[in-house]
Amino acid sequence: MEDSKPPAPAGKIEPYTHPAAGWGALKYVALNLFKERVSGVNYKSLFAQNQPDGFDCPGCAWPDREHGSTFEFCENGVKAVAAESTSKRVTADFFATHTVAELLQQSDYELEQHGRLTRPMRYDADSDRYVPVSWHEAFALVARELQALDHPDQAAFYTSGRASNEAAFLYQLFARAYGTNNFPDCSNMCHEATSRGLPGTVGIGKGTVTLDDFEHADTLLIFGQNPATNHPRMLGELRECARRGATIVSINPLRERGLERFTSPQHPVEMLTMSSTPISSMFIQPRLGGDFALIKALAKRLLELDDHVQLDGGKRLLDLDFIAHHTTGFQEFAQDLRMESWPLLIEESGVPREEIEKLAQVYIRGERVIATWGMGLTQHKNSVPTIQMLSNLMLMRGNIGRRGAGLCPVRGHSNVQGDRTVGIEERPTEAFLDRMREVFDFEPPRHHGYDVVATIAAMAEGKVKVFVGLGGNFAVATPDTPLTYKALQSCELTVHVATKLNRSHLIHGRQALILPTLGRTEIDVQNGVPQGVTVEDSMSMVHISYGINKPASEELLSEIAIVSHMAEATLGSGAGRGRHALAWPDYRDDYARIRDDIEKVFDDFYDYNARVAVPGGFHLKVASREPEWNTASGKAQFVPHAVERDTPIARARIRYGERLMVMMTTRSHDQYNTTIYALDDRYRGVFGMRRVIFINQADIDMLGMKAGDWVDVRSVWDDGVERRADGFMLVAYDIPRGCIGAYYPETNPLVPLSSVADGAGTPTSKSIPVLLSPGVIPANGGK
Numbered sequence: 086m087e088d089s090k091p092p093a094p095a096g097k098i099e100p101y102t103h104p105a106a107g108w109g110a111l112k113y114v115a116l117n118l119f120k121e122r123v124s125g126v127n128y129k130s131l132f133a134q135n136q137p138d139g140f141d142c143p144g145c146a147w148p149d150r151e152h153g154s155t156f157e158f159c160e161n162g163v164k165a166v167a168a169e170s171t172s173k174r175v176t177a178d179f180f181a182t183h184t185v186a187e188l189l190q191q192s193d194y195e196l197e198q199h200g201r202l203t204r205p206m207r208y209d210a211d212s213d214r215y216v217p218v219s220w221h222e223a224f225a226l227v228a229r230e231l232q233a234l235d236h237p238d239q240a241a242f243y244t245s246g247r248a249s250n251e252a253a254f255l256y257q258l259f260a261r262a263y264g265t266n267n268f269p270d271c272s273n274m275c276h277e278a279t280s281r282g283l284p285g286t287v288g289i290g291k292g293t294v295t296l297d298d299f300e301h302a303d304t305l306l307i308f309g310q311n312p313a314t315n316h317p318r319m320l321g322e323l324r325e326c327a328r329r330g331a332t333i334v335s336i337n338p339l340r341e342r343g344l345e346r347f348t349s350p351q352h353p354v355e356m357l358t359m360s361s362t363p364i365s366s367m368f369i370q371p372r373l374g375g376d377f378a379l380i381k382a383l384a385k386r387l388l389e390l391d392d393h394v395q396l397d398g399g400k401r402l403l404d405l406d407f408i409a410h411h412t413t414g415f416q417e418f419a420q421d422l423r424m425e426s427w428p429l430l431i432e433e434s435g436v437p438r439e440e441i442e443k444l445a446q447v448y449i450r451g452e453r454v455i456a457t458w459g460m461g462l463t464q465h466k467n468s469v470p471t472i473q474m475l476s477n478l479m480l481m482r483g484n485i486g487r488r489g490a491g492l493c494p495v496r497g498h499s500n501v502q503g504d505r506t507v508g509i510e511e512r513p514t515e516a517f518l519d520r521m522r523e524v525f526d527f528e529p530p531r532h533h534g535y536d537v538v539a540t541i542a543a544m545a546e547g548k549v550k551v552f553v554g555l556g557g558n559f560a561v562a563t564p565d566t567p568l569t570y571k572a573l574q575s576c577e578l579t580v581h582v583a584t585k586l587n588r589s590h591l592i593h594g595r596q597a598l599i600l601p602t603l604g605r606t607e608i609d610v611q612n613g614v615p616q617g618v619t620v621e622d623s624m625s626m627v628h629i630s631y632g633i634n635k636p637a638s639e640e641l642l643s644e645i646a647i648v649s650h651m652a653e654a655t656l657g658s659g660a661g662r663g664r665h666a667l668a669w670p671d672y673r674d675d676y677a678r679i680r681d682d683i684e685k686v687f688d689d690f691y692d693y694n695a696r697v698a699v700p701g702g703f704h705l706k707v708a709s710r711e712p713e714w715n716t717a718s719g720k721a722q723f724v725p726h727a728v729e730r731d732t733p734i735a736r737a738r739i740r741y742g743e744r745l746m747v748m749m750t751t752r753s754h755d756q757y758n759t760t761i762y763a764l765d766d767r768y769r770g771v772f773g774m775r776r777v778i779f780i781n782q783a784d785i786d787m788l789g790m791k792a793g794d795w796v797d798v799r800s801v802w803d804d805g806v807e808r809r810a811d812g813f814m815l816v817a818y819d820i821p822r823g824c825i826g827a828y829y830p831e832t833n834p835l836v837p838l839s840s841v842a843d844g845a846g847t848p849t850s851k852s853i854p855v856l857l858s859p860g861v862i863p864a865n866g867g868k
Contacts, residue, residue, distance in 0.1 A: 091861070091862055092862055092863070092864055092865070092866050093862075093866055094774060094814065094862065094866050094867055095764070095773050095774045095865060095866030095867050095868045096764065096765075096771065096772045096773025096774030096866070096867065096868075097772050097773060097774075098770055098771060098772075098777075098792075098793075098814075098816055099770050099772060100770045101342060101767050101768050101769070101770045147316040147318045147319050147495065147622065147623060148295075148296055148622040148623060148624045148626050149318075149622075149628075149701075160317055161314065161315075161317055161757055162317070162318070164755075164757070164762045165757060165760075166606055168197070168585070168760065168762065169201075169584060169604040169605070169606050169607075170604075170606055170634055171200050171201060172200070173198070173199060173200025173201065174200045174201055174203050174637065174638070175199045175200055175201065175202050175203060175585070175586050176203050176204070177203075177204060177206070177216075177217045179199065180206060180214055180215040180216065181214065181216075183214070184212070184213040184214055185208070185213050185214065185215070185591050185593070186213055188586075188591050189588075189591050192761075192865070192868060193561060193587070193588060193759065193761050193830065194761040194762075194763070194764060194775075194868070196586050196587055196588060197585060197586075197587070197760060197761055197762070199585070199586050200585065201584060201585055201601075201604075201637040201638070202583060202584060202585060202586060202599060202601035202637075202638075203601060203637060203638035203640055203641070204217060204601060204638060204640040205217070205218050205219070205220055205223045205598065205599065205600050205601060205640070206218060206598070206599045207222070207223065207226070207596070207597070207598055208593050208596060208597035208598070210595070215590075215597075215599060218598070220640075220642065220650070223598050223600060224650045224651055224653075224654040225654055226578070226596065226598065227553070227578070227580060227598070227651050227654060227655065228651070228654035228655040228657075230550075230551050230577055230578040230596070231263065231551055231655045232655065234550060234551065236264075237263050237264030237265040237530070238264075238265050238267060238530075238534070238535075238548075238549075239548065239549055239550045239551065240260075240263070240265055240267060240549065240550070240551040240552075240553065241265075241267040241268075241269055241534075241535055241540045241543070241544070241549045241551070241552050241553070242256060242257075242259075242260040242265070242267060242268055242269075242553050242555070243268075243269045243270060243537075243540070243552065243553065243554040243555065243557060243559055244256060244268065244269075244270040244271070244504050244509045244555045244556070244557075245270075245271055245498065245554070245555060245556030245557030246270075246271045246272070246496070246497060246498025246499065246500055246501030246504060246557075247498055247499060247500060247556050247557075247605070248500060248504055248555050248556055248644060249500060249503075249605075249618035249619060249620055249630075249644065249645075250500065250503045250504070250506070250507050250618070250619045250620060250621065250627070250680075250683065251618050251619065251645055251676050251679040251680065251683075252555065252618070252643075252644035252645050252648060253500070253503070253504040253507050253508070253509050253555075254507040254508055254679060254682070254683050254686075255645055255648045255649060255652070255672055255679055256509070256555055256648050257507070257508035257509055257510075258508075258521075258525065258652075258667065259648055259649075259651065259652035259655075259656070261508075261521060261527075261529040261530065262525070262527055262529075262652070262656055262667060263652075263655060263656065264530055265530055265534055266510075266511055266512075266513060266529075266530050266532065266533060266534030267511065267534035267535045267540065267549070268509050268510060268511045268534055268535075268536075269511065269535060269536050269537040269539075269540040269559075270501075270504060270505070270509050270511075270537070271497070271498060271501055271557060271562070271758075272501055272504070272505050272509075273511075273536040273537035273538070273846060273847060274537055274562060274563070274847060274848060274850075275460050275463060275464075275496070275497050275501065275847070276460070276463050276494055276496055276497075276501070276502075277463065277536075277842070277845040277846060277847045278462070278463040278464075278468030278469045278471070278472050278842050278844075278845040278847055279458075279463060279472055279494040280505065280845075281469055281844055281845045282468070282469040282470075282471075282472030282473045282476070282844070282845070283472060283473075283476060283492070283494075283709075284715075284716075285473060285716075285722060285724055286473050286476040286477070286480070286716075286721060286722050286723075286724055287476060287485060287492070287709035287714060287716075287721050287722075288708055288709055288713075288714045288715030288716045288721070289707060289708055289709055289715055291494075291502065291625055291707050291709075292491065292492050292493045292494050292623060292624060292625070292707070293485055293486060293491035293492045293493075293707055293709050293710040293712075294455055294490075294491035294492065294493045294624060294710070295624045295625075295626070295704065296322065296624060297488075298453075298455060298488060298489050298490065298491060299322045299325070299326055299455065300325075300489075301453055301488050301489030302326065302331055302453045302454065302455045302489045302490065303330075303331050303332065303451055303452055303453050303454075303489070304331060304332045304333075304334075304447060304448065304450070304451030304452075304453070304454040304455070305323070305326060305331060305332070305333045305334070305454070305455050305456075305457065306334050306336060306448070306454065306455070306456045306457070307323075307333065307334065307335050307336060307337070307344065307365070307457050307458075308336045308337070308376060308456065308457065308458040308459070308461060308462050308475070309336070309337055309376065309458050309459050309460065309461015309462045309463075309851075310337065310344075310457065310458065310459035310461060310495060311337070311339070311341045311343065311344075311459070311751070311752075312341075312343050312344065312495075313341060313342060313343020313344070313754070313768060314341075314343070314752055314753075314754045314756075314768070315459065315495075315497065315752065316495055316497075317343075319495065320343055320364070323344075323364050324364065327363060327364050332366055332367075332447055332450075332451065333364055333365045333366060333367075334365060334366070334367045334368075334369065334444065334447060335364075335365040335367070335368050335369070336369045336370075336371065336376070336379070336444075337368075337369075337370065337461055338370050338371060338372065338373055338461075338749065338820055338821055338824055338826075339370075339751075339769075339779070339818070339819070339820055339826060340368050340370065340819045341768065342768035342769075343364070343768065344364050344365045344368075367443070367444070367447065369436060369440055369444055370435075370436070370819075370820075370821055371434050371435050371436050371821070372434070372435030372747070372821040372822075372823060372824055373465075373747040373748075373749050373821070373824045373851060373852045374465050374466070374467065374732075374734065374747065374851070374852040375433055375434040375435045375436065376434075376461070376462055376465075376471050377433075377465075377467045377470055377471040377474055377726070377728070378429070378430045378431075378432075378433035378434035378728055379430075379434035379436050379441065380471065380474045380475050380478055381422070381425065381430060381474050381726075381728070382427075382430040382431070382434060382436075382441050383441065383444060383445050383448060383478055384422055384474065384477055384478045384481060385422045385423075385425055385427075385430065386441060386442065386445040387402060387403070387445060387448065387449065387478070387481055387482075388403075388419055388422050388423065388481075390402055390445070390449065391403045402449055402482070403481055403482065404481070404482050404483030406483075407480075407482075407483030408480070408481070408483075411480075411483075411486070411712060411714065411720055411721055412480055412720050412721045412722070412723060413718045413720045413721075413722055413723070414722050414723035414724065414725075415723045417723070417725055418477060418723035418724070418725045420725075421725035421726075421727070422725075425728070429728055429730075430728065433728055433730075435821050448478075448482075449482075451482075451484075453484070453487075453488070453489030453490045454479065454482070454484045454490050455484075455489070455490060455491055455492075455493050456475055456478075456479055456484075456491075456492055456493065457493040457494070457495055458472075458475070458493075458494055458495065459494075459495050459497075460497070460850075460851065461749075461851060462475070463842070463845075463847060464749075464842070464847055464848065464849055464850045464851040464852070465842060465849055465851055465852045466729075466732060466733070466840070466841075466842060466843055466849050466852065467726075467729060467732075467842075467843065468842040468843075468845055468847060468849075469842060469843060469844040469845050470726035470729075470843075473724045473726065474724075474726060475492070476492065476721075476724075477723050477724065477725075479491070479492060480721055480723060485709060485712065485721065486709060486710055486711060486712025487712070491710065492709075493623075493624075494623065495623055496622075496623045497758060498758065499620055499622070500620035500621060502621050502622070502623060502625070503619070503620050503621030503627070506621055506687070506705070507683055507687070508521075508686070511533060511534040511535060511536050511539075512533045512534075513529075513533075515531075517686070518531060520685075520686050520687075521686060524682065524685045524686055525667065525682075535549070536846050537563060537846075537848075538564075538838055538841055538846050538848065539846070540552075541563060541565070541568065541569050541572045541838060542572075542838065544572035544573060544575055544576055545568060545571060545572040545575065547575065549576070550576055550577040550578070551576060551577060551578045551579075551580075551594075552573060552576050552578070552579045552580070552594065553580045553582075553651075554579075554580065554581045554582065554583075554589065555582050555644060555648070556582060556583065556602075556644070557589070557759075558587040558588060558589045558758075558759040558760075559573070559589050560573055560588055560589040560592040561587065561588050561589060561759045561830040561833070562758065562759050562830070562833075563833070563848070564833055564836035564837065564838055564840070564848040564850065565808070565833070565834065565836055565837055565838040566830070566833045566834040567808075567834060568838055569592075569838075570592050573589075573592045573593070573594065574592060574593065574594065575594070576594030576595070577594055577595050577596065578594050578595070578596045578597065578598070579592075579593050579594040579596075579597045579598075580597070580598045580600065581597075581598070581599055581600065582600045582602050582644060582647055582648075583599060583600070583601065583602065584601065584602060584603075584604045584637075586599075587759070587760075600642075600647055601638065601640065601641050601642075602641060602642060602643060602644050602647060603632070603636055603641050603642070603643045603644070604632070604634075604637070605618070605630060605632060606632050606633065606634045607632040607633075607634045607635070607636045607637070607641075608631075608632045608633065608634065608635065608636065609631075609632055609643050611643070611646070611673060611674050611675065611676070612674040612675065614675070615631060616631075616643070616645075616675075616676045617629040617630055617631045617676065618630055618645075618676060619680070619697055619702070621705065624704075625704055625705040625706075625707050626701070626702055626703070626704050626705075627690075627696075627697060627702045627703055627704075627705060628697065628701060628702030629697045629698070629702060643673075645672065645673055645676060645679070646673045649669040649670070649672050649673040650669070650673070652667070652669050653669040653670070656669075677694050680693040680694050680697070681693070681694065689705050689706050690705075709721070733801075733802070733803070733840065733854060734747055734852060734854045736803075737801040737854040738854075740801075741801065741856060743784075743787060743823065744787075744788070744856060744857075745801065745823070745854055745855075745856065746780075746784070746823060746824065746825045746854070746855050746856065746857060747823060747824050747825070747852055747853065747854060747855075748798070748824075748825050748826070748827060748832065748835065748852075748853045748854075748855045749824070749825070749826050749827075749850070749851040749852065749853075750826075750827060750828065750829035750832050750833065750836070750850045750851070750853075751826050751827070751828060751829070752828065752829070753765070753766035753769075753771065753775060753828050754766045754767055754768050754769070756828070759829075759830055761775075764868055766828075769818070770816075771816065773868075774814070774866065774867040774868055775828050775831060775867065775868060776812055776813045776814065776828075776831060776863060776867035776868070777813060777814050777815075777816045777827065777828070777867070778796060778798070778813045778814065778815050778816065778825050778826070778827050778857070779816050779818035779820055779825060779826040779827070780815055780816065780817065780818060780820065780825045781817070781818070781819075781820050781821065781822050781823075781824070782817040783822055784822055784823065784825075785815055785817060788857060790815060790859070791815075792815055792816060792817040793814060793815065794814070794815050794859070795812060795813065795814055795815075795859075795860045795861055795862050795867075796813055796814075796815060796857045796858060796859060796860045797809060797810070797811040797812065797813070797857070797858050797859075797860035798810045798811070798813060798827070798832065798835060798855050798856070798857055799835075799855060799856050799858070800835045800836075800837060800853060800854065800855055801854040801855060801856060802837045802839075802840070802854075804837065804839065806837070808834055808835050808836075808837065809834070809835070810831060810832050810834050810835055811860050811863070812860055812861065812862060812863035812867065813827065813831075813860070813867070814862075814867055825855070825857075829850065833850075835853055835855060836848050836849070836850050836853055837853075840853065
């Protein structure tokens, strides 16, 4: 018998030589709209995105200039809208013809393509299928399971960053009235190091800039970001900065296409002439986890150069007036810099001394510097010290709290920052809890709750028995996939509020519910009146959003309606555990009432309904922008940190030598968080496949392999658990030696649950020690 041939690769590797965006983006938007079967009537939603009388983009949290003054094209924003506006439907008949076991065999991309959920469903263990359930029965099931728990902390309430301010506030009110602070949310997995690091230096865990500052900045330092994929509208701002002569530096292990050249779809001349705008004038590629040492090296060099000019009688490079009047701790910080070793900083950063010197000169020449960053800084063990060291660097020259300069963390999901602002926080302050008690007349729980990692561990240990997810794809977004799956499956009840089917719905507890909700693009009518919801973008602008599409199903409820019904069914008249009766029906009848109560709890939301009615909304005060410093000393704080050498990666490198690779997980271009729109990553030259490893050619040679070979990947960790992901193609790429990149969620099984950022708890998905070994092409060809 003739042997069967091995499967062929599902796609191809083909370098992409064009600028970011441009005609390529328009082509892929057209293909996506066709694939999603967006009806003609729903095409108008593309022109209502980010408009005063339309809806806020359900994608990224990048702000809008004058919020809707012009049509602003964004490829991934259109994909998000198309995915929500699709005419494809997941009906009761769909579930009747597919068991959960069968659906589990489908890829995340295939699950995404089935379309919008249309009615509430309950898991039936006997048939291994989801079956229809009425809304009343669904809410009653939630109430029974929550009421049956021995303690409120046996429940966890997860929040996705797509939830509106109103839904998130109501959700935390429900859970705290129930009696828990267990609020795992997507902030725990992305910018938590920002939220925990900046309060220790500038007093608040938010950025200090607005879009207006980009018009006045002369230098931009972009750390750990890929704007072309993760927040494409940012490229429009960078384009304008570059065209007026600002210096833009990309600091990232991968040299991303969007930060090289960009063709703006909003500018006909560039489109028609096939021209483009160069974005970054300098590229610095630290090794994974090396940003802290690089930033500290810049601070050290700045101090040294300032010492030199002081001796020569020249103009000081430090902003001494700012340091004296606005900061504390500088002398201790400066002493730590002087004692630091240059060879150590160079070794740990992976950046040659001459490149550090050039970057230091760029920073010194800048009179108005903005530092932006994404998850490339926040998903490492040393992320909190890294954020604080960047803050130190900016304070040295007074680049915080003045026009055209400041700190700019760029968030992912459209309202991840807003959800935290209105109370989705497992570590609430006493002041917030006191205000909740004052406004709502119940005693909220005072102890800290579980974040994402702690929730998974608690579920695995049987300490959390009910999991409620307000959006998102928890099972796929989180680390240590097999452990997370087992943890969810050990629950008595899992509940997911969602617009589309995803894998988390299939990794269920003993009982499970899928509760379909309206999308942000859809008309939300309550008590006969169209309702708007609000979000807060990365720069603290709050604006209102109204859907314009007909709902995908008459059975859909809004997130606010679902939360209020769950709360009403569970808490009832307020009997037991000191619970207080709240006016849940009033909230879902008129969302303005929720905003009225948000205003009572948070002073910065004064005149909420009036201010949000103004086109573009309003800006929440960020004290450090003023500049005011909400720290114990009343000043910004310099915080010294040592370079940590005894790390899991360092120990693994001693054991395995140059064979040890450090892995970062990343998105493909046709992906937003865990949502996979297609199988291409065109800017990185990957088409039709996802199981790839980006690796330096010298490392391929060292391993005795060649580009195109297939490998298996195994984590190196000290807990005795084997973590592996098999069947990945090696792709030669411009990435530092000893570092590799791969897509999530395919490589999430390699991220140990216990590998988190010190002081933040964020999974270290950008720095995992791994080993590569020869493998075989998977049966699906690497899709």
